Amino acid sequence: MSNFEQFHSDFYQSSYTIDNQEGYNSYGSNENLCGSRKNPTGERPQAGAFVTSEMLLSSQSYTGQILQPICSPDTLSHLSYTNGFDEEPPLLEELGINFDHIWQKTLTVLNPMKPADGSIMNETDLTGPMVFCLALGATLLLAGKVHFGYVYGMSAIGCLAMHALLNLMSVTGVSHGCVASVLGYCLLPMVILSGSAVVFSLQGILGTLLALFIVGWCSLSASKIFTSALAMEGQQLLIAYPCALLYGLFALLTVF
Amino acid sequence: PVSSLAVAYGTSLASQGRDIVDRNIDRLVPVGRLKYYFAVDTVYVGRKLGLLVFPFMHQDWQVRYQQDAPVAPRFDVNAPDLYIPVMAFITYVLVAGLALGTQNRFSPDSLGLQASSALAWLIVEVLAILLSLYLVTVNTDLTTIDLIAFSGYKYVGMIVGLVSGLLFGKTGYYVVLGWCCISIFVFMIKTLRLKILSEAAAEGVLVRGAKNQLRMYLTMAIAAVQPLFMYWLTYHLIR
Numbered sequence: 001m002s003n004f005e006q007f008h009s010d011f012y013q014s015s016y017t018i019d020n021q022e023g024y025n026s027y028g029s030n031e032n033l034c035g036s037r038k039n040p041t042g043e044r045p046q047a048g049a050f051v052t053s054e055m056l057l058s059s060q061s062y063t064g065q066i067l068q069p070i071c072s073p074d075t076l077s078h079l080s081y082t083n084g085f086d087e088e089p090p091l092l093e094e095l096g097i098n099f100d101h102i103w104q105k106t107l108t109v110l111n112p113m114k115p116a117d118g119s120i121m122n123e124t125d126l127t128g129p130m131v132f133c134l135a136l137g138a139t140l141l142l143a144g145k146v147h148f149g150y151v152y153g154m155s156a157i158g159c160l161a162m163h164a165l166l167n168l169m170s171v172t173g174v175s176h177g178c179v180a181s182v183l184g185y186c187l188l189p190m191v192i193l194s195g196s197a198v199v200f201s202l203q204g205i206l207g208t209l210l211a212l213f214i215v216g217w218c219s220l221s222a223s224k225i226f227t228s229a230l231a232m233e234g235q236q237l238l239i240a241y242p243c244a245l246l247y248g249l250f251a252l253l254t255v256f
Numbered sequence: 257p258v259s260s261l262a263v264a265y266g267t268s269l270a271s272q273g274r275d276i277v278d279r280n281i282d283r284l285v286p287v288g289r290l291k292y293y294f295a296v297d298t299v300y301v302g303r304k305l306g307l308l309v310f311p312f313m314h315q316d317w318q319v320r321y322q323q324d325a326p327v328a329p330r331f332d333v334n335a336p337d338l339y340i341p342v343m344a345f346i347t348y349v350l351v352a353g354l355a356l357g358t359q360n361r362f363s364p365d366s367l368g369l370q371a372s373s374a375l376a377w378l379i380v381e382v383l384a385i386l387l388s389l390y391l392v393t394v395n396t397d398l399t400t401i402d403l404i405a406f407s408g409y410k411y412v413g414m415i416v417g418l419v420s421g422l423l424f425g426k427t428g429y430y431v432v433l434g435w436c437c438i439s440i441f442v443f444m445i446k447t448l449r450l451k452i453l454s455e456a457a458a459e460g461v462l463v464r465g466a467k468n469q470l471r472m473y474l475t476m477a478i479a480a481v482q483p484l485f486m487y488w489l490t491y492h493l494i495r
Contacts, residue, residue: 165342167287168287168291168294234298234299235297235298236298237301238296238301241343242343242346245346245347248350
């Protein structure tokens with residue numbers, strides 16, 4: 001379908017303009033491929049608009065942090081999307097996966113000394129953490145240990161416990177998704193540790209030191225993100241300690 | 257359209273479920289009061305840990321009040337908190353697992369056994385203290401959560417003893433545990449004195465009377481039970 005590519009790119013740009021209720025209704029009624037090229041609002045939003053609107057669709061708690069005015073009919077109108085195969089949004093948008101945000105959060109985790117801003121955790125995104133958990137399981141598998149169940153179990157219990165503790169310690173509460181997302185992102189250095197376990201054995205002094213360093217790195221970045229997102233002053237070390245206990249359990253799984 | 261209906265119904269069910277959980281959790285666990293005990297910061301935790309292992313130099317043990325309610329632990333090092341006991345309990349279970357692991361006696365079941373036995377002893381101790389406070393008819397403002405907090409402070413000493421036992425062997429364990437037992441004894445006496453004894457006696461004036469003597473014995477009994485538990489819960493981990 002030679003038309004398909006053109007329609008596809010056109011669909012990207014034309015559907016994500018703001019106050020678009022009338023535009024969606026006309027889409028729903030219009031089966032014609034050629035007719036869909038008509039752009040109701042006549043403007044071409046930048047690629048950034050696609051990113052923000054797609055974030056809108058993926059989380060109800062999102063309140064338009066990224067400088068684009070939202071309109072509530074947007075969330076309703078996406079339900080009329082699936083009227084036909086031609087009008088479905090691209091897969092990544094529908095799943096709410098946004099590679100740019102994932103990369104930003106990964107960079108924040110990798111540099112625990114740089115102060116983070118509190119708004120990055122406003123959209124709870126679980127795809128990055130899922131990727132890191134799978135990567136951890138895969139590197140463990142490479143080292144000969146089939147521990148997928150332990151990884152998932154410990155992360156679930158750890159998320160529940162951290163959620164309870166953070167709700168008690170902070171003035172504003174947190175949701176389960178936010179806690180799971182932060183803890184999952186900060187699992188990335190642990191993947192590096194288990195990757196190095198494939199190359200050389202971690203049972204000696206060097207392995208212990210490396211494991212301690214990685215645990216410290218993970219818990220420092222997790223506590224940094226939590227304290228900046230929840231505005232808790234003077235409690236970073238207090239949050240880092242339970243995170244260190246949790247990541248210490250993961251390190252035990254990796255080393256032994 | 258049917259799928260959109262299903263999605264809407266599903267999300268409404270999920271939010272209803274969450275509402276029910278939120279409403280009922282308030283009945284089981286007083287979240288508002290618990291938040292007071294977790295309002296700590298790093299400076300407070302550092303000072304409190306120092307007090308737990310070296311309480312001899314501290315002069316003023318009175319909890320500061322602010323318009324009839326005790327000040328949050330952030331602002332007063334004498335106020336009880338729940339962060340240290342909870343973290344100490346979890347760390348104790350992990351260190352016990354580590355100790356068992358170095359002696360090749362480790363299995364995930366034994367970890368669960370340690371955790372549940374420590375929790376059971378904690379509950380028994382708190383219930384015993386509550387019962388004795390009721391029998392002696394003391395007019396005190398110690399709540400159950402306060403008692404849990406005070407009983408949880410001994411886990412700090414236990415952890416220090418266990419770690420030194422792992423690093424330095426049996427002599428290190430006995431020396432450090434002995435020191436921690438003495439310090440937790442002094443800590444408990446000085447803290448509970450102000451809460452259980454009458455005001456005059458707390459200031460050091462000798463007040464005669466059976467009631468006050470009974471309260472004094474009660475305070476000393478509570479404080480003496482702590483080192484016993486500390487030894488009981490750790491000696492089998494150091495061989």
